[in-house]
Amino acid sequence: MSTGHVVVDGAICKCQFGDVPDVLVVKSHQKGYINDDGAKKLIANTMDLGSPFKAKTFGQCKLQPMGSSFKPCMPMITQWQEFYDKAILSNQGQILTEKSKATCAIAGAPCVEFTWHGQTAEGGVGNTKEEADEEMQSQLNPLVNPNEEPFLAQELNGGTFDDTGKPIEKRKINVQIETIKTTFVPLGIAAFDGKEENEYLKFKIKISENPADKMKIKVFQNGEPYYNNDIKESSMLSLGEHEWKWDGFGDYGDYDSKSFVDNDIAIEVTVWLDGHEESHRITLENKKSIKEDWVDISIQKNIKEIIVNLRVNLKDGGSKGLSNAHKIPILVKNHFKKTALRDQTIGFETLKDLALEGIAKHWSRKIRIKGSEFDFKVRVVNTATKSMDDIKLVYNTNSRPLGSSNPGSISDLNSMFANIFVPEVIVMNFGYIKHKGEDPLGLDGWRYLEGTITSDNFKYVAAHEIGHSLLKAYGGSSHSYAHKKSSTLLTQNPLKEEEGGYLYPEAPDEIDVMKYYNDDPYFYDFNRVFAQPEDIYGLIWLNKLKIK
Structure with a gap:
């Protein structure tokens, strides 16, 4: 699976603003398991919020200076990103994978990630290599108990099904994004004469063939992820043209005018329909300062x-x-x-x-x-x-x-x-x-x-x-x-x-x-x-x- 291993209870997490790791504790449900070396481990999911960690701290928080040191970290997870989105557990949570990231209320952006998924399955004694490999995949790939979650096994094995298990033909969708020519002032500071300035960069997104189930917009700076925006408004998912605005700030609330002008900035929009995704990426051309270069x-x-x-x-x-x-x-x-x-x-x-x-x-x-x-x-x-x-x-x-x-x-x-x-x-x-x-x-x-x-x-x-x-x-x-x-x-x-x-x-x-x-x-x-x-x-x- 492209999203990597499923994360389970006992996974190791780290925060980019902390200095020690912590262990994930799954308490959000008691049904979805992965068999792990003879034991069952609960599947981590997007409902594991608040402080779902064993020690409940990542050491010192670098975002909270205090004299010559920093305040103790007290994580408060508000949401997860990059989760497996083709299935829903009984608690309405979606499955976390080793590529998932969590947003902490202090940072206001994704800063907690996994360093180990928590699974330790091995082939049983006496198994042939083929049998061991098959058993390994059945344990480490996303799979819960089909008797408890009958729809989930179908989704994770690929495809979309109706209530009787009959495959549903996937509909087509297309998306395009383009820049709307504009000027931009960070934080929207007005001109000397009081004239309002644009606080946002503006883009036109066009969805054709069918409405989208969901949409994600990513911004890259020199090829590296810089900003993510999950679009949930139904009006933005409908057929037709839509305006999307971005204030120029990254996931961690940062903006640098020199980096913005000097670096390559790419905008990518992805839409999903019936589990199928389509993307379109553009690069911001001719970015330049129109005032002083000093x-x-x-x-x-x-x-x-x-x-x-x-x-x-x-x-x-x-x-x-x-x-x-x-x-x-x-x-x-x-x-x-x-x-x-x-x-x-x-x-x-x-x-x-x-x-x-x-x-x-x-x-x-x-x-x-x-x-x-x-x-x-x-x-x-x-x-x-x-x-x-x-x-x-x-x-x-x-x-x-x-x-x-x-x-x-x-x-x-x-x-x-x-x-x-x-x-x-x-x-x-x-x-x-x-x-x-x-x-x-x-x-x-x-x-x-x-x-x-x-x-x-x-x-x-x-x-x-x-x-x-x-x-x-x-x-x-x-x-x-x-x-x-x-x-x-x-x-x-x-x-x-x-x-x-x-x-x-x-x-x-x-x-x-x-x-x-x-x-x-x-x-x-x-x-x-x-x-x-x-x-x-x-x-x-x-x-x-x-x-x-």
């Missing part, structure tokens, strides 16, 4: 985690102001007791690491999507391949503070002029820096900047400037350059409150990493600075795909 996304719905891989192109912009060390007033140096810098004390590699850390810190957060809270994490890589426009990291000292800016790539008239007149640069102002405004120390505005607060400020500035590329890609250059309507477009000054601007939020409220505040203090409360949910949605939306 961002990929990985979503794990079961553990509520979203990981964004962001590729930036940070370059060494050198240093400014080192030659001005002799211009620092003696009064200033005596006050701070610091020597004016003549060498770049923080090199490019350190600046790069600080920038990457800042982007990840201020763009990672908890976020709610359609009623569920996800842990949104940003991972940043510095590379010149499939990355954002390059931006320089500059070390500035012994002068007035230099501002940072990032107009990003040219996409419209605003960004074209911005690229002409505005540099793409992230600046570390370090050492002696001369500020404008009030001078309570009487030092002509000079301050000496160093330490953690200077590094934290640079991290924040890096997150802000890289954020401009994200905002511009999602909402356009005006949305980005006006800092989400918190600043003027040309002069880049914070808007006053009466002009629609924002006051600096008081603790414990979050500080928007992308907004300007009209009473923005010099020293930030950096642990309150985060990208806001509407901008995180945009980062997910940038993974929009087109399926032809």
